[in-house]
Amino acid sequence: MTKVCLFDIDGTLVSTSGAGKAALETALQITFGLTELRGTVDYSGRTDLAITCDLLRMHELPDDPATRRRLHEAYLQQLPLQLARKTGRVLPGIADLLERLGAHGDVRLGLLTGNLNEGAKVKLGHFDLMRYFPFGGFGDDHLHRDDVARAALQATRRYLQTEIEPEQVWVIGDTPLDVQCARAIGARVLAVATGMHPVAELEATRPDLLLRDLAQAEPFLDRLFD
Numbered sequence: 001m002t003k004v005c006l007f008d009i010d011g012t013l014v015s016t017s018g019a020g021k022a023a024l025e026t027a028l029q030i031t032f033g034l035t036e037l038r039g040t041v042d043y044s045g046r047t048d049l050a051i052t053c054d055l056l057r058m059h060e061l062p063d064d065p066a067t068r069r070r071l072h073e074a075y076l077q078q079l080p081l082q083l084a085r086k087t088g089r090v091l092p093g094i095a096d097l098l099e100r101l102g103a104h105g106d107v108r109l110g111l112l113t114g115n116l117n118e119g120a121k122v123k124l125g126h127f128d129l130m131r132y133f134p135f136g137g138f139g140d141d142h143l144h145r146d147d148v149a150r151a152a153l154q155a156t157r158r159y160l161q162t163e164i165e166p167e168q169v170w171v172i173g174d175t176p177l178d179v180q181c182a183r184a185i186g187a188r189v190l191a192v193a194t195g196m197h198p199v200a201e202l203e204a205t206r207p208d209l210l211l212r213d214l215a216q217a218e219p220f221l222d223r224l225f226d
């Protein structure tokens, strides 16, 4: 039976060392002529749309589609520059795991990320990982990650042109919101402690499987194919 693995990006596949955050905040400052940023916004596991709305409101800028579009265009220009400047990396075990899963006839790989679709392409393209992910759910149109998960499941069915049951799907992510959104679609979930959230915090969200990182991916492969 076909298995679908939907991967989060930041903290799961790669660490950009804050390039995404730097790109968005620089874009905000350049686009709207701000000399400094007011306060901080929570980025972890949230969608780019939700983060953008928070940033605009915090700076008393209009939170409307045209303003968001301007900011996103500036962000997508900044992102390659910031990725080149920061020392990001592909997280442990990911290259081998993707190679293995990508070559497996019964496994399909997709994305389930809060990143903008274009932002995901830029980030994963930077690390030469985009080629593994022909479909996914993204953070362009959704404030909540649970809705991204629903969109990712729909995108999976559309791409594979077959009915995929939630039990066939594993979500792989590094935040409590990844676990929550997997539950929202009835999927299984692997939590990995390679982002900002320690093992104990992820454990409390009761994922189906929890790993320190994917350098030792055997427990996951065993569960995926059991």
Ligand SMILES: [Mg+2]
Binding pocket: 008, 009, 010, 011, 012, 045, 173, 174, 175, 195
């Ligand atoms: Mg993440």
